[in-house]
Amino acid sequence: MNAIDPAIHIAAANIKLQNVSKTYGKLNIIPNMDVEFRAGEFTVVLGPSGCGKSTLMQMIAGLERVSGGKIVIGDREVQDLEPKERGCAMVFQNYALYPHMTVFDNIAYSLKIAGFTKAERQARVEVVAKMLGLTDYLARKPGQLSGGQRQRVAIGRAIVREPAVLLFDEPLSNLDAQLRHDTRVELAELHKRIGATTVFVTHDQVEAMTLADRILILNKGEVEQYGTPKEIYHHPASIFVARFIGSPPMNILSVSGDGTALRLADGQAVVDSHLIGDFHVGVRPEDIVVRNSGSRPGLRAQVRYREDLGSHSIIAADLAGETLRIATPFGADAPDLNVLSFSFPSDRLHLFDTKTGRAIHGALKEKT
Ligand SMILES: Nc1ncnc2c1ncn2[C@@H]1O[C@H](COP(=O)(O)OP(=O)(O)OP(=O)(O)O)[C@@H](O)[C@H]1O
Ligand SMILES: [Mg+2]
Known part of the structure; x- marks a missing residue:
């Protein structure tokens, strides 16, 4: 045959x-x-x-x-x-x-x-x-x-x-x-x-x-x-999924809404929002936009250490008592900074319910 x-x-x-x-x-x-x-x-x-x-x-x-x-x-x-x-x-x-x-x-x-x-x-x-x-x-x-x-x-x-x-x-x-x-x-x-x-x-x-x-x-x-x-x-459906996929995993930050913005524990505004109450906000290390010193200041964090991976580097910084990981396209030539200025593009932010860990869709949409 x-x-x-x-x-x-x-x-x-x-x-x-x-x-x-x-x-x-x-x-x-x-x-x-x-x-x-x-x-x-x-x-x-x-x-x-x-x-x-x-x-x-x-x-x-x-x-x-x-x-x-x-x-x-x-x-x-x-x-x-x-x-x-x-x-x-x-x-x-x-x-x-x-x-x-x-x-x-x-x-x-x-x-x-x-x-x-x-x-x-x-x-x-x-x-x-x-x-x-x-x-x-x-x-x-x-x-x-x-x-x-x-x-x-x-x-x-x-x-x-x-x-x-x-x-x-x-x-x-x-x-x-x-x-x-x-x-x-x-x-x-x-x-x-x-x-x-x-x-x-x-x-x-x-x-x-x-x-x-x-x-x-x-x-x-x-x-x-x-x-x-x-x-x-x-579009991870939960904090569990968000942290499971991606390397380093998505940053998950505790924020609270006062009706004008979602704010970190130190008062810095992550994104404008009419939401009120406690939430978690997720942002992937690769979605964070690092600003150069000349531009308008955004969020600020204290740099702790940097891992140079050749093609890019990962910066770990203290942000309102939490560790934030940022992937930057810079390799070994990355500027040696103590304080980093950056922003979270609002269309790349993920909002999660603090109690259930499930994603809340659409609530950040009005602000881009
Ligand atoms: N014969 C068994 N008797 C009792 N518990 C068992 C038995 N076989 C598996 N388990 C338990 O069932 C759960 C699931 O096991 P399973 O082997 O399906 O996990 P897994 O997701 O494949 O993990 P891994 O990634 O480590 O391979 C584990 O807690 C394991 O201890
Ligand atoms: Mg197995």
Whole structure:
């Protein structure tokens, strides 16, 4: 059977979680999750350690049972099905290849179990190996490969059966920075080519921002926000999301409104506003505009230290008893200042409810 189209394109399926919960004894890990991973999309799941990311993946794959609710893949309810009946393939952080088998046999193994003929196996492995740049390594054993090559074998093994759903749980975390970058680019291209519905867990926000069609941010087993990378970055739904994405994270400052402006504890006005009461205001380090000494004075803060990162530098300054981080485009030639004058563009300010931490939209709009 050499008739296989070398451009594997997978018939993607959507994944719906409906009122899904997970408890371990008294521990309520996922209280109640409703989310849909759309067919053919690349979704990145982000969240702090222990928030339930792996649990979520294992429930989709069928390695953990749900405590309640339904999982629907395509048009099938799968929560009671065996893993092999669900049409998902997984690549996990500690992907174990069979050490005594060649790369070819590692990739072909699932096909063999599924009863594909030798000729079919040959044809499919060749296609996958070509796609992943493994053609020259098929006769080797995993011990004779680099970490990145092994990683690709694990991916090859996952996609060779053309699953409708691909699940990755921190698959790149064992790789060094360069390999991680290269494999990330390959994964993005692979996804474009095969189009499987992909759910990808990572701690790395660069991976999240660059790979994702949509990002799901979890906090203690609950969905904090589910949106495109742009929405998550520009319109974080909560302080939690705002601080989770961006490096350094968004500055969050306590302010109170007196009907004319939102003011810091020392009385400096952050932005004109008719709001009254206590709020949190967020501003990203890269959105702060540093003023040169000749211009009209804006907000002022005492510089504490500067980190020069080559392409730009991060200045940490004391502002009304809080630490403000400012990303400036200056590298080593940044002026050595004690007091910094700057402003917050009002269209780049984020307003949050102090009690709930949720974003308040539109309240700063009238002032630009
Ligand atoms: N078998 C188990 N019994 C009891 N608690 C468990 C079990 N498996 C996981 N947990 C708990 O469930 C919570 C979620 O774990 P999970 O592995 O899903 O987190 P995660 O988001 O993947 O974290 P990480 O980023 O560290 O991988 C953790 O608090 C963990 O201790
Ligand atoms: Mg995990």
